[in-house]
Amino acid sequence: MYGQHTTPTGTPLTPSAGPRSKTGLIIWFVLQWIWVPLSFLGRLVILPFITASDLLTDGRFDAEVLRVLFRPVTRWVGPARFAREWGTDPRRWDAHMNRLCDVALKAYQEQRQGAGSFHGWTYLRYGSEGNALLISPKDYRGLPPERIHAIASSRGLVARSGGPFGITLVPATGWRSNLL
Structure with missing residues (x-):
């Protein structure tokens, strides 16, 4: 089902993560209420150090630092995503x-x-x-x-x-x- 299908140039698409197991989905849905905020706070604490390092090494702020900060938020499974992943x-x-x-x-x-x-x-x-x-x-x-x-x-x-x-x-x- 998730074989090596190719793009118009002949290169295969990166396979998807595959359907998540229902047990894994329920476990993540419960644990995310603890893990995502803690991960976000931890990244928020180290953000000034990453920013300072960035500014000291090349003299400019890189927006990739913000992507690192918001990465836990992108893992959030809300009701719509839960329904999409739960159903077939x-x-x-x-x-x-x-x-x-x-x-x-x-x-x-x-x-x-x-x-x-x-x-x-x-x-x-x-x-x-x-x-x-x-x-x-x-x-x-x-x-x-x-x-x-x-x-x-x-x-x-x-x-x-x-x-x-x-x-x-x-x-x-x-x-x-x-x-x-």
Whole structure:
């Protein structure tokens, strides 16, 4: 089911994290109420040291530090995500992938309008790899690669491997020219 499916350039998509076990989902849903806040607070405590180190070594603040701070928050399983991961209805995963594509399209539109690079919550939540929005494997764990390609292409995007970090969604019009 999660075999080596390829992108239009022939490179395999990064496999999803696979469906989570129901037991694991329940355990995480309960433990997250303790772990995520503690992890966030711990990262908040070390943030000034990381920032100072960053400023002392290269003289500028790197936004990646904020991504490290908010990483525990991205692991949060809210009611919608819980329902999506608990059930076996592929329509919920399709709807979620459509939302991810909408986020990607909005980010590219803002980038084209002069923002330069990804910014705000989109960058903190998803990150980027060069000019491409990076989607973590846990965000498409219920979708086989052929569905990812079908949904992305229906929205004018191309999904390609982002290495071990997930997949990238790039506009189909820019796929051949400047994103290879």
